[in-house]
Amino acid sequence: MTADKPYLTGHYTPAVDEITATRLTVEGTLPPELTGRLIRNSHNPKPGVTPSHWFKGSGMVHGIRLREGHAEWYRNRWVRTPALDGAPYMTDHGIDLTASTAGTHVIEHAGRLLALCEANFPFELTPELDTVGAFDFDGKLRSAMTAHPKTDPVSGELHFFGSSPFPPYLIHYVADATGQITHSAEIPGATASLKHDFAITRHHVVFVEGTVTFDPDEHSGIPYGWNDDQPARIGVMPRGDEGAGKIRWFSIEPGNMLHAANAYEDAQGRIVLEGPTVDREGFQLSWNWWVGAPGRGTEPNTRSYTRRWVVDLDAGSVDEQIIDDLAVEFPTLNEEFLGAEHRYQYAVSFPDQEGFGGYGVVKYDRTTGARRVHQMGDARLPSEAVFVPAAGATREDDGYLLTVVSDLKQDASQLLVLDASGLDRIATVHLPRRVTGGIHGSWIPDSEPHN
Template identity: 75%
Template structure:
């Protein structure tokens, strides 16, 4: 049995809806909205060749007026769910998507994302509307990690491909209109899963993982020592791609950026968990279901920082923590701006020893708090929601769904973001164990 079909990752075989969920503690009144999380959940009888190829399933929890009104899970009903191939005699079918990586809201649309296809629009109740191409203006794929600018409401995203043009940058207005698209010169076939946007710049990461036509898992990428790792920095705005500068960095692969911001004129700080060659291979072994040495879902992924000095044409980089983490999050009101606090999920070590946990970093003091969730339990990506009367960056809540194998159940924990080790503010008991997934969002009713 493939590891991504067992344990915390055992797929659901059905879709359910449950109302009036039991709540311990008190749900803060400002939590009025939906927590929606995405992940891979192949249909019964289907064994994908790679974890990332499993069909997308979204899980939603509706909170309002101090109540947990409902939980529901739904497959994203793309053509691929019923077996439609990605490659056809006319080329790629951009609607044949797993739609299983992330889910966001933009301009009133709830979008399930997978970086090799069009987005798929969902209703507020998580039913599938269909593929969304920005009214015909998007003719390429869309990254699963677009960035909202908290100042302008714009959505920044990119299309990447193992073939030229390797990288295209897009901007959508806060109303959902695709404002402009432009090819980015100098890019390569390196895997580009995430990126960052500051107030004046767009920051791309090219790691040592690149296109490999010989990879048989269906995800055609592999670690290649000859692929240089680089950071590309370009000015924001129409025509900025022509001025991109590329900076060589140490070998590695960063799947998820925590944030980037400007730290003085022409100086940019970028942070995110990064793996080395051995860490990537161990994780890949798990993702493809290989019994290779040390196969675990996430290995040797350490928080790393790069300081890019544009005038000096230099990059200074360092590993800033020795804890194995992934799924970094921040207060998204500071996306692209200097942040103090960062959150993440910690993983057992390379040999599977230890528990999962929810982590809080204080980048000013260097403090690190860890909430170990306990044996047999796995937290989802911790989503930050600001408190209504908050005055500090960390005044708010972390929402994480805990999968408990011992009880075959799940709970939504509402944690006080100022102290993740304290007792939960509230616990919502879900009607079933929620399969481990990838990314999600808090969709506030005020949006």
């Protein structure tokens, strides 16, 4: 069975145990300001378990502790949710929001480390990655929570949403910098379309509904599929307590966007949104990979090209275009520019459906249109490149990109530290095992001492 499931082979072969290693070998020089933890999440079912969909694999977090030029430890831990031991999502009493894979993302907000999966409550972890338990914001979270919350770099607020294939389809939440939910509202006009990610600007919240929606006939455990009858739309909502009643929906071309790079208001007051998207063929090839069905692509994302939408609120129109022909996913940026106009963004490149292009970390200069790629080499898959500002940074790209590489030929992994300006390698941390190809992660700088 495993050979038929691409998400259990190659770079995505699950780790079979939990380990801790200390005093990791470093080549080059780690910048001393890299003092904190890089934590990544991945779908990693326990030995003997074959999930029906890549996203159904139980979450495993991988952590690397850096401090003042040293790599102090690596450790990996399963997120110990009820689902890890087989508890069902659907019960006789309805949905169990604690029965989470918790395998999509991991963030920290208000001192809490949270492992996320969009269909469930978040799960709190200790700094050493042990599981504390489900977290519902003191009972104020009344739905699932997206795996892609956004921290406003100005206010420190955490914006997130809960989506469902059943009414209410979409709820927007805001938690303040102390972690207390201060606002929630159901969003009128939303549908059962899959909503995986969203964006914020300084003055708006931007939702995206693509051509993928609830499909009761999909039996992989993730009940969604492409549907030509599902309109693709962008919803633009003013921020603030009364914003939900003022949301406006704008039609866009069919497609599906999993991850937003960023959104902002330009000098004319238009909303600019960017992110990789797939067409019908790309979605089906990718979905077939995710479920292990015939007719799949060779990578977890196929025909995924960066698209830009410009929403003119005054004219009520949207201009959109594909702005690059490189197959990419997992867009990132210097998050100090989240919600504001940015010049640089980063992504992971994948081979196209013909096998050309290879794996790499990509840097886009949105001012000049230049694209630079740090090629990883044969059979070397990088993880999402996390930006960390340099000490005393004066330019947007003064900083570092952290990416964990899965090397199949060496059956090993390294943490690469790249200069975010030129993509040159600064340092390599050798890890004690090959880290499973995963999804998202975060750099968590020290705000107080951790052991």
